Every structure is written in structure tokens, then in C-alpha cells.
Amino acid sequence: MKNRAFTLIELLIVVAIIAILAAIAVPNFLEAQVRSKVSRVRADMRSIATAVESYAVDNNKYPIYLNSHDAEYPNYDYTTPGALQDGCYERNLPYLITTPIAYMTGLLVDPFPNMHGDDDGAERVAHTYHYSNDQNNQSMPSTPPGLTQFPVRALYTQLALSNNNPPNWYANGSAIWTIVSHGPDLTHNNYFDGVDPRTYDPTNGTISSGDLYIFGPGLGSR
Template sequence: MQKKGFTLIELLIVVAIIAILAAIAVPNFLEAQTRSKVSRCKADMRSLVTALESYAVDNNKYPPPADTATYANADPWGTYFHSRIPNYLTTPVAYVTALYQDPFVTQNNTFTSATYPYETMVGKRYVYYETQGMEDHFNANTWGGTLVRWLGKWAMYGYGPDRTPFQGAKATLLPYDPTNGTVSPGNIVRCQNNVDGTPVNPVTGTFLWP
């Protein structure tokens, strides 16, 4: 009995069909993966918020913004901004079981200062602002002082799908909005005054950004 194989045309048709199916499936898979990571970030932050508030109840203050942070009059922006969720939430009392890592950080990002080594960011943890300690460093009428009041006592953020940690003071607090596109500018932000991270004016109740 003579065996008949695929002709070249038939093979090309099969390859074309597979390529078309892959072109449809891969973007959908990547989008679903991104949405899953966003959901994970928000779930992590809910747990971290509970840990922060529990720490504050026990210690009458929120934890400092780095594992080895020391409050100093010099360089307050570096001290209080752009640090990571500290190990005070796990040691010596475990307010949370783990210092969750941002799934959108693909490598350890370390920003160091030769003068102020406590500014070092630790691994892939979420970025954490402890703004309560900043109140003594900013005049209430300055932009920095206003931002402190609008954020509340703390704020945290993840890089978001665009994987961009920092693009200037205001851009840092631009909340990620999936209606702008699954992969679009903005960080996954949460602050004490607002769940989605948009700074709120405590007097007027209005948002800093629409």
C-alpha cells in the first residue's frame, strides 16, 4: 500500500493556521497575565495596609521607610521617599507573613546615596512613603507640605505594567488606570486618604489629579 504524505502546500496551510491562532492567543494571554499581576499587587497592598495600621496601633506611629532608616534633618526627600516596605512589619512582631515583592519589578533596583545609605531600596519590595515624619520638614504652604497632608500618614506604590518606578514627583503618584490600556503609564498606588492612591485634599475632598 502506498503511503501519502503532506504536500508542501498543505504544510504551509497548517503553519499559517498555527501562526494565526498564536497571533490571537498570545496577546490575550499576556493581557490576562498583566491583569493577574495588577490584582496581585492590590491584594498585597491590602494586606500591607492592615499590617501598617496594626503596627501603628501598637507603636503609636507608622514604621520608618527603610529597614535601617534614621530620621535626619538633612535630605528629607531622600529619607522619606522612594524607600521600600520595611522589615519592621515582620520583625520582631509579624504583622504580615512576608514582605511582598512587586511582580512588575524584573530585577533588584537599588538607589543608593554615599552620604545617606539608609536611602537604599531593598530588593523588589513595594515602595513606601512614611509621610508622618515629613511634617516637620515641610512648610504647610509648600507643594511638599500640601502633598503630605493630601496623602495622609503613608503611601505605597508598585511600578505597574509600564514598569516605570519614578518620573518626577507628580508622575510618581499618577495612579494606573486600565481604561487607558492594560499596559499604560501609571503606578499602582495606595495612600491613607484614598484606596486608589489619588491624593485627596482633606479640606475640600477633591482630588489632586482627575
């Protein structure tokens, strides 16, 4: 009996079928992966929010970002927005929620790493979720320097605002703190980066522009 091998045409047909199946399955897999990460972000943010509020209950003030673990927690007038004026817009999560009292066992990392720079080919770098409050954020006063205003209220209501005319977070009566994830587009959408801020909405597409936020008392999450 003569052995018969696959012909080139038959092999090409098999490859084409596999390619078609992959084209159908891979996008669905990637979408499911992004949706899973979004769910994880929301769960992480709720955990972080609980830690931040627990810290505030015990210390009668909210945690602030400090540049090193050895830095002394400064005294400040909590009624004055932007009192620290340390030049930051927002930073990574404050280590004060993990030590000396562990409100969390560790600082959670954003599953959506930020793109370093503005080019699509730039290196993506993992960070903890971003955190900002009215003491760390130099843009909170009524006359912020430059365009580093962080309009939480505007973000929450998704207003279309010009980079040259940012609103005032504190004056608008917005939340005391906010936690931010870069979202599926892996880009930080805010005035600091010269981009009109926007919140992530899956109805615009699973992988679409916008960041995920959770705010302090009064605003909830987006």
C-alpha cells in the same frame, strides 16, 4: 499502496493556521496575566496596609524605613514632616512590619519589576512594593530640595502638573503614608524620575502607563 507525505504547500498552510491561532490566543493570555497581577497587587496592598495600621496601633507611630535591621528606631517629633531627612524619596517596605512582631510573615515583592534606567532594553529588577511616609520622605517640608516632591494628593486626583512646579504633599493635607507598585508599564512614574506622576487606569489599556497606589487613612487606593 503508495504512501503519501505532506507537500510543502500543505505544511505551510498548517504553519500559517497555527500562527494565526497563536496571534489570537497569545495577546488574550498576556492580557489575562496582567489583569491577574493587578488584582494580586491590590490584594497585597490591602494586606500591607493592614500591617502598617496594626503596627501604628501598637506603637503609636507609623513604621519607617531603616537602612539596616540593626538600626535603632530614632526618636522624632511626629508633627514635623520629613523629620528624618535621610535623603530618601521612598524606599522598600519597612522590615518593622515583619520583626520583631510579625504583622506580616514577609515583605511582599511587587509582581511588576521596575525597569532599571529609562531604556526599554534595560534590566528589570524585582523589589518589594515601595513605601513612603512623611518621616522618611525628605520632600515633605514646605521647601523640598530639588524636584523630589511626592504629591500624593495630585496623584490621587490625577492633576496634570509640571515637573518644575510640584505641589506639597504635607501642606495639601494628604495621607500619612503611601504604598506604590510600578504597574504594568514596569516604570516608576514620578517626579523623582523626571516624569509627571500618573495612576494606572485599565481603561487606558491593560498595559498602559501609570503606577498603582494605596494611601493611608482618608484616600484609599488607586
